[in-house]
Amino acid sequence: MAGTATTAVLDRAGLDALVAALVADGRTVVGPTVRDGAIVLAELSGAGQLPYGWGVELDAGRYRLVRRDDDAAFAHSGGPQSWKAFLHPERERLWSAERAADGTLTVRADRAEAPSYAFLGVRPCDLRAIAVQDRVLASGHYPDSGYRERRRRAFLIAAECTEPAGTCFCVSMGSGPAVDDGYDLALTEVVSAAGHRFLVRTGSAEGERILTRLPRLPADAETTALASAAVRRAAERMGRAMPPVDLRALMGASLEAERWDDVAARCLTCGNCTLVCPTCFCTTTEEVTDLTGDHTERWQRWDSCFDLDFSYVHGGPVRASARSRYRQWLTHKLSTWYDQFGSPGCVGCGRCIAWCPAGIDITEEVAAFRAESSTPREEAPQ
Numbered sequence: 001m002a003g004t005a006t007t008a009v010l011d012r013a014g015l016d017a018l019v020a021a022l023v024a025d026g027r028t029v030v031g032p033t034v035r036d037g038a039i040v041l042a043e044l045s046g047a048g049q050l051p052y053g054w055g056v057e058l059d060a061g062r063y064r065l066v067r068r069d070d071d072a073a074f075a076h077s078g079g080p081q082s083w084k085a086f087l088h089p090e091r092e093r094l095w096s097a098e099r100a101a102d103g104t105l106t107v108r109a110d111r112a113e114a115p116s117y118a119f120l121g122v123r124p125c126d127l128r129a130i131a132v133q134d135r136v137l138a139s140g141h142y143p144d145s146g147y148r149e150r151r152r153r154a155f156l157i158a159a160e161c162t163e164p165a166g167t168c169f170c171v172s173m174g175s176g177p178a179v180d181d182g183y184d185l186a187l188t189e190v191v192s193a194a195g196h197r198f199l200v201r202t203g204s205a206e207g208e209r210i211l212t213r214l215p216r217l218p219a220d221a222e223t224t225a226l227a228s229a230a231v232r233r234a235a236e237r238m239g240r241a242m243p244p245v246d247l248r249a250l251m252g253a254s255l256e257a258e259r260w261d262d263v264a265a266r267c268l269t270c271g272n273c274t275l276v277c278p279t280c281f282c283t284t285t286e287e288v289t290d291l292t293g294d295h296t297e298r299w300q301r302w303d304s305c306f307d308l309d310f311s312y313v314h315g316g317p318v319r320a321s322a323r324s325r326y327r328q329w330l331t332h333k334l335s336t337w338y339d340q341f342g343s344p345g346c347v348g349c350g351r352c353i354a355w356c357p358a359g360i361d362i363t364e365e366v367a368a369f370r371a372e373s374s375t376p377r378e379e380a381p382q
Helices: 012-024 124-137 145-153 205-211 221-235 247-252 259-266 272-276 322-341 362-373
Strands: 007-011 028-035 038-043 054-059 062-067 091-099 105-109 117-122 155-159 185-192 195-202 283-289 295-302
Touching: 007 012, 012 028, 012 117, 012 195, 012 205, 038 054, 038 062, 117 124, 124 145, 124 155, 124 322, 155 205, 185 205, 185 221, 195 205, 195 221, 247 322, 247 362, 259 322, 259 362, 322 362
Parallel strands: 028 117, 117 155, 155 185
Antiparallel strands: 007 195, 028 038, 054 062, 091 105, 091 295, 185 195, 283 295
16 A cells, blocks of 8 residues: 555454454454364454464374463464465356256356455465465456455455464465565554553555554554564474475476375375465366256366366376376476466465375475485496
8 A cells, every 4th residue: 555554552342343343344254263173264243253362283284272371362373274265265156057948048147246355364374375366366368257356355454473383384485474465454463461452554545444443552662562573483483494495496307306206105185285275276167957957057166186087188187196196286386386477386374284184294395305306316227
């Protein structure tokens, strides 16, 4: 936005007022809440549904909800969902067709009004993921009109990261733990002897409008300093890091690496990594016809490059082995994505590590490819 951002301080009552103001504007507020032993994203009717006092412990193939010793609301890393589930839903009807008794065929596009979302607590890595999906789905020659309209109407409230998980590596991907742009409001949570509060700054004209309606205090020096220090400490406590290499070049040069056999022996090709990834965008379409044959619908749903049918052509799938399918996913995510969209497809959120049932860690795999590429290969004896 043009001009200087407004900064202020909200207490918990101010956060309640923020949610109430967004609901009053007719927005569907979505944010983190505790359900089924995890912190998930769901519709909120009030800020009291936020996961106050809850944190998470994550490692490769492991997720556990734990109680904190304070009442922080955003001191946790991303759960199994990302905002992709709302902007790019896993299943969406595109059109339906009816055949009348006289044989006339009527086709109707599904033009339901896009919801007006307000996303509360968007992590910096997820904010970057939304920007990545914007380039993929909302621009180019063939934009996804449904995504573009949902995105246009969305109000984004970022929450800077102060508690990275053991699987987080956003610093090495340049996507956190601080937020830079792409938000309407940005919150940094501070819990200290002086109280529980949120440093808030505006990032858009709509964010300014909402902030003027909230009970707030001026941004004082102590809160500002504590907020900055919390984000700085988070950057120093990342659980993992992507090796400092040219990922595009490394993965492009590693297509025949022996490491692919090692990871293929562990990979279940379940597709969990693509489902939880906030940037994976692939879809397929399916036709649904009723028993009479007079009504049919076309649905778009998420697809995964780990699915055998994903690369199916006449005669069979192009990528039949686990080795080839994992290689396709990782090299696209870290290398050929640059060729298509000018950036990597990974934002360092670590979800693919935590939610992989085999505990496969992409930072570990990239380190192995780097080590293999720097080790001279022995020539076969003549």
